[in-house]
Amino acid sequence: MTVTRVQDVIIPEIFNQYTMNNTVEQTAVYRSGIIQPVPGLIVPSGGDTVNMPFWNDLEGDPEAIQSNFALTPEKIKAGKDVARVFEYGKAWSAEDLAGELAGSDPMRAIGDRVNYYWERQFQKMIFLMLDGVFGSNITNNDGDLVLDISSGDGKKYTTYLFAGGAVGYAPGMPKTPTETDRNSLKGEDILINRKKFIMHPRGFKWTEADVAAEMPTFKELASAKNYERVYDKKKVRIVKIISNEGPEAATKSKLSGEVILDAAQLLGDAKGKFTSIAMHSVTHTNLQKQNLIEFIPNNRADVGFGTYLQKSIIVDDSLPVDEPTPTP
Incomplete structure (x- = not known):
């Protein structure tokens, strides 16, 4: 009896390109516009980080031109964002793939x-990174990108507002x-499948x-010590909301249109750039x-969970939920 084996159906060169293209096209995070390629950003063949320099806005008041007067030249100031190069891998046995091996097109199956596995992991990575980003923001910037409307008791749910391209991405190719x-x-x-890529919340330098080792673990992705804000506040593309969403929560502690508007206002006159909202399924319900x-059927703004205030909704239960501390 002829037995179909993994090595009989997997052609690495075709498989690699298929998985890379499909990941970019299918996941809701990509389709929502949160993740976008960064012009000129390339995953290097060596090294752990990539510099992402940027120009700050021109500053200073104009000078009144007088008789016999020379203008004072000022420099345009540059900043430097830094992104981490990630490389992860996963292996599966034939038992895990048994159903796929019976398919009419087993390589595609x-x-x-x-x-789907990597899509879930990428989305999980983004939310772990944001744990670290906003931990840093609270520690170093007085939490000026966080709107906390929660009360002291009850579960606390995290919601994020995103502008397009809030997370930069560049695919690479492991050896x-x-x-x-x-x-x-x-x-x-x-x-065995491996991924090498850059995925980086824009404006928060990786430090x-x-x-501890050569490659950050998922736990280390969430460490506030690994992030430092380098963008001006108005140029940041993410803000965080903390709310109570349980049945016992007060109305004023729950997510609402008014709360969304207040959160966007954290960026002042740059508030209009937000395009997506990421929330827990309890908040969505x-x-x-x-x-x-x-x-909105057939509208790219709707990535499967509807829209709210004309912003696409992403639902993911890997968003942080803080349990209340039990009363002794």
Whole structure:
């Protein structure tokens, strides 16, 4: 009896390109506009970080031109954002892929499963990074990008407002992106897939201050010590809201249109650039119960969970939920 094995259906060169393209096209985070490529940003073949220089706005009042008067030249000031290069891998055994091996197009079936896995991981990484970014913001910038309307008791849910391109992304190519193996003693086929990429919240320099080994762990992605804001506040593309969303929460502590507007106002006259809202499913359900979610068929702003205040909604339960401290 002929047995289909992983190495029989996976052609690494085709598989690598398929998974890279499909990840960019399908995930809701990409389609919402949160993640966008950064012009000129390329994943290097060596090194852990990439510099992302930027020009600050011109400053200073104009000078009144007088008789026998020379203008005083001032320099345009530059800043430097720094992004981390990430490389992660995952291996699956034939037992995990058994259903896919029976498919009419097993390589595509396996590729779809691998894509969905990485999409979930990328989205999880973004929210872990934001834990670190806003931990740094609270410590170093007095939390000037955070609107906390929660009360002291009850679960606290995090919601984010995003402007387009809030997270920069660039795909890279590890030395061996995909390979197959076989454990003959166990009769197991193995698929190994690796990703190398840059994914970076714009305007928050990666410092590498809390990384123990060569590559940051997911836990280290959430460390406030690894981030430092380098953008002017109005140029930042993310703000954070903390609210109570349980059935016992007071109305004034729940997410609402008024709260969204107040959060956007944290950026002053730059408030109009927000395009997306990321929220926990509990928060999304509460808004649905109030009939505040709009669904616009065939509109790119709607990435599957509807829109709110003309902003696309992303629902993800990996967003932080802080449990109340039990009363002794």
